[in-house]
Amino acid sequence: MTATEIRPTTDALLKTQAPKKPMNTGQFIRWLLLFLGGIAMVMPIAYMISTSLKWPHEVYNLKLIPDEPHLENYTYVLEDGRFYWWFVNSMIIAVITTVCNVIFDSLVGYTLCKFRFPGRYIVFIAILSTLMIPTEMLVIPWYLMSQQFGWLDTYWGIMFPGLMTAFGTFLMKQFFETVPDDFIEAARIDGLNELQIWWTVAMPLVKPALAALAIFVFLGNWTAFIWPLIVTNSVEMYTLPVGLSSFGDEADVAWELIMTGAAISTIPTLIVFLIFQRYIIQGVVMAGLKG
Amino acid sequence: MADLEIRNLVKRYDKTEVLHGISLDVEDGEFVVFVGPSGCGKSTTLRLIAGLEDATSGEIVIGGRVVNNLEPKDRDIAMVFQNYAIYPHMTVRKNIGFGLRTSKMSKTDKEARIDEVAGILGMTDLLARKPSQLSGGQRQRVAIGRAMVRDPAVFLFDEPLSNLDAQLRTQMRLEIKKLHQRVGNTIIFVTHDQVEAMTMADRIVIMKDGHIQQVGTPAEVYHKPANTFVARFIGAPSMNMLSGTVADGALRLGSGEVLELGLDAADGQPVTVGVRPEDLHPGAGPALVRGPVTVREPLGHETLIYVGAEGQEVIAKADGRTPPEVGEEVTLTAALDTLHIFDAATGNALR
Ligand SMILES: Nc1ncnc2c1ncn2[C@@H]1O[C@H](COP(=O)(O)OP(=O)(O)OP(=O)(O)O)[C@@H](O)[C@H]1O
Ligand SMILES: [Mg+2]
Numbered sequence: 001m002t003a004t005e006i007r008p009t010t011d012a013l014l015k016t017q018a019p020k021k022p023m024n025t026g027q028f029i030r031w032l033l034l035f036l037g038g039i040a041m042v043m044p045i046a047y048m049i050s051t052s053l054k055w056p057h058e059v060y061n062l063k064l065i066p067d068e069p070h071l072e073n074y075t076y077v078l079e080d081g082r083f084y085w086w087f088v089n090s091m092i093i094a095v096i097t098t099v100c101n102v103i104f105d106s107l108v109g110y111t112l113c114k115f116r117f118p119g120r121y122i123v124f125i126a127i128l129s130t131l132m133i134p135t136e137m138l139v140i141p142w143y144l145m146s147q148q149f150g151w152l153d154t155y156w157g158i159m160f161p162g163l164m165t166a167f168g169t170f171l172m173k174q175f176f177e178t179v180p181d182d183f184i185e186a187a188r189i190d191g192l193n194e195l196q197i198w199w200t201v202a203m204p205l206v207k208p209a210l211a212a213l214a215i216f217v218f219l220g221n222w223t224a225f226i227w228p229l230i231v232t233n234s235v236e237m238y239t240l241p242v243g244l245s246s247f248g249d250e251a252d253v254a255w256e257l258i259m260t261g262a263a264i265s266t267i268p269t270l271i272v273f274l275i276f277q278r279y280i281i282q283g284v285v286m287a288g289l290k291g
Numbered sequence: 292m293a294d295l296e297i298r299n300l301v302k303r304y305d306k307t308e309v310l311h312g313i314s315l316d317v318e319d320g321e322f323v324v325f326v327g328p329s330g331c332g333k334s335t336t337l338r339l340i341a342g343l344e345d346a347t348s349g350e351i352v353i354g355g356r357v358v359n360n361l362e363p364k365d366r367d368i369a370m371v372f373q374n375y376a377i378y379p380h381m382t383v384r385k386n387i388g389f390g391l392r393t394s395k396m397s398k399t400d401k402e403a404r405i406d407e408v409a410g411i412l413g414m415t416d417l418l419a420r421k422p423s424q425l426s427g428g429q430r431q432r433v434a435i436g437r438a439m440v441r442d443p444a445v446f447l448f449d450e451p452l453s454n455l456d457a458q459l460r461t462q463m464r465l466e467i468k469k470l471h472q473r474v475g476n477t478i479i480f481v482t483h484d485q486v487e488a489m490t491m492a493d494r495i496v497i498m499k500d501g502h503i504q505q506v507g508t509p510a511e512v513y514h515k516p517a518n519t520f521v522a523r524f525i526g527a528p529s530m531n532m533l534s535g536t537v538a539d540g541a542l543r544l545g546s547g548e549v550l551e552l553g554l555d556a557a558d559g560q561p562v563t564v565g566v567r568p569e570d571l572h573p574g575a576g577p578a579l580v581r582g583p584v585t586v587r588e589p590l591g592h593e594t595l596i597y598v599g600a601e602g603q604e605v606i607a608k609a610d611g612r613t614p615p616e617v618g619e620e621v622t623l624t625a626a627l628d629t630l631h632i633f634d635a636a637t638g639n640a641l642r
Binding site for chain 1: 341342343362363364368369370372373374375376378379380389390392393394437441
C-alpha cells in the first residue's frame with residue numbers, strides 16, 4: 001500500500017485510456033490532485049493498521065511495513081475487558097443518538113417545512129443560529145447543567161447534548177421541501193392524521209437524506225471525544241475514544257494499543273456506511289426517475 | 292352519493308379576497324366542470340370543498356350536512372390531483388388501497404375492493420408494480436383508483452389531465468366520462484381547457500376572477516352565453532365581436548348594415564355583437580362584415596378565413612373546395628338568430 005505500489009496501476013490505467021482520448025494538461029492536473037488527495041486519505045489508515053501490528057519499540061520508527069508484524073496487540077486489546085465496556089458504551093450512545101436524531105430532526109424539519117404557523121420563521125432562525133456556537137463554548141454550561149441535575153457519569157449525560165442537532169433539522173427541512181404538498185394533502189383527504197402522514201408518506205420519500213443523516217450522526221458520536229471525556233469519570237462509563245486514549249500508563253502512551261483499538265473501532269462505522277449507502281444510491285435512482 | 296351545495300362562499304388570503312361569494316347547487320350524480328382562466332379560483336373552490344382550506348365565510352353542504360367544520364376525511368369526498376399524488380415508494384396495490392387505510396373494513400374486504408377497482412380501471416396486471424414502472428396514463432388511472440376505492444359521495448378532480456399528451460388526454464377524458472356513467476358518483480372536475488369542459492360536463496361552471504360567470508349545460512353556455520367573457524371563452528376559435536349601436540329597436544353595424552332585430556334597448560346604446568366563426572360565412576344576406584381576406588387556414592372539409600375589418604380580424608368559415616383567395620374582398624353574413632347581442636358597457640347579454 002505504498003505510494004510506489006499504487007503509482008504503476010494508475011499509470012497503467014492512464015495508458016489504456018490514452019489511445020482513445022489523449023489526456024490534456026488540465027485533466028492530468030485533476031487526476032494528480034485526486035491521486036494526492038487519495039494518498040492523504042489512505043495514509044493515516046495505513047499507519048493505524050501498520051502501528052497496530054508493531055511491537056512497542058518500533059512505534060516511533062515510521063516505516064510503514066513493520067519488521068516483525070504480529071497480532072499480539074489485537075489479542076491484548078480483545079482480552080482486556082475494558083475494551084468491551086467501552087465498545088458497548090459507544091455503541092449504545094451512538095445508536096440511541098442516531099435514532100433520536102433521525103426521528104426528532106425530521107419531525108422538527110417536517111413541521112418547519114410543511115406547516116404555516118406564526119413564529120415559524122423565528123423558530124427556524126433560532127435553530128439555525130445555534131450552528132454558529134462551537135462545541136467548546138457549550139461544554140462548560142453542559143457540564144454545570146449535568147452537575148446540577150446529577151447527570152455526570154451517566155449515559156444520559158453523555159447523550160443529551162446530541163439527541164437533536166440544528167444541522168440535522170436544517171438538512172431534513174431542506175429535503176422535505178422536495179416532497180410535494182399534493183402527497184401530503186392526498187393523505188390528509190384519505191384520513192391519515194398528521195403523525196401518520198409524516199411517518200408513512202413523508203419519511204419514506206426522504207430516505208436518502210435520513211441515510212446521510214444517520215451516517216453523519218453515528219460517525220460523529222462514535223468518534224466524539226471532548227464531551228464524553230469531560231462528563232465521564234469512571235472507567236466503565238468511558239466511550240471508546242476516551243477509553244482508548246487512556247491506554248498505557250502515565251509515563252508512556254501505548255500507541256500500538258490505541259491504534260489496535262482504533263482499527264477495531266472502525267469496523268462498525270464501515271458497517272453503518274455499507275448499510276445506509278444502499279439507500280443513498282436508491283435515492284439518486286428515485287430522483288432520476290421522478291422527472 | 293349526495294348532492295353538493297355551496298352558499299355564498301368567500302375565501303380570503305390575508306387581505307386579498309380570491310373568491311367573492313360564490314353559490315352553486317350540484318345535484319346527486321351530476322358531472323360538473325369548473326372552467327376558467329388561470330388564477331380565477333377554480334382550485335381554491337375545490338380545496339375549500341375538500342376541506343384542505345378553511346372558508347372565510349359561507350357554507351358548504353354535502354348530502355344535507357354542513358361540512359365547513361369537518362376534517363377532509365369526514366366529508367365523504369375524494370380528490371385526484373394534477374400531479375397524481377401517488378406515492379413512488381408504494382406499489383400500485385398499496386397506492387390504491389391507501390384510501391382504505393383508515394376504513395374499518397376487514398382485510399379481505401379491502402383486498403376484494405382493491406381488486407374490483409383495479410378491474411374497473413383495467414389495471415389488474417399492474418397491481419404489483421411501482422409507479423415508476425407505469426406510463427403517465429396508467430399513473431393517472433392509479434390516482435383515480437385511489438379515489439374510487441372509498442366510493443365517496445363526491446369526486447374532486449383538479450386538472451387531472453393537464454400533464455398528459457394530447458392523445459392520451461382525449462382517451463382519459465372518455466374513460467373518466469364512461470367511469471362516471473358507470474359508478475354514478477357526483478363529480479366536480481376542474482380544468483382550464485374549454486374542450487374538456489364541453490365534452491365531459493353535464494353542467495359547466497365558468498369562473499373569472501373569483502366570480503361565477505355562468506352555470507349551464509354545454510349547449511346553454513355555447514348557445515346562450517351570459518356575457519362576452521363566456522362567449523369568448525367557450526368555443527374555438529373564439530367568437531367574433533363586432534360593435535354596433537341600437538337605433539329604434541334595430542341594430543346598426545359598423546359595416547353600415549341595419550338589422551331589424553326588435554331589440555328592447557334605449558336608442559343609441561352601444562352594443563357588442565357576437566357571432567361565432569362557424570356561423571359566419573361569405574355569401575349573400577345581411578352584410579355583417581366587409582373586408583379583404585388576410586389569411587386562409589384550410590382544414591379539409593372547410594377553410595377558416597381571416598378577414599380584416601373595423602381594425603380587427605374576424606374569423607369566418609368558408610367552403611373547403613372554393614374558398615376566397617387571400618386579398619379578395621368578401622362580404623360575410625350569418626343567420627340573424629345566430630347573433631349574440633351584449634351590452635357594450637357591462638358585457639352582459641341583451642339577447
Ligand atoms: N395560499 C395562497 N395565498 C395567497 N393567495 C393564494 C393562495 N393560493 C391561491 N392564491 C391566489 O388565489 C387565486 C386563485 O388561485 P387558484 O389556485 O384557485 O387558481 P386556479 O383557478 O386554480 O388557477 P390555475 O388554472 O392556474 O390552477 C390566485 O390569484 C392565487 O394567486
Ligand atoms: Mg388550479
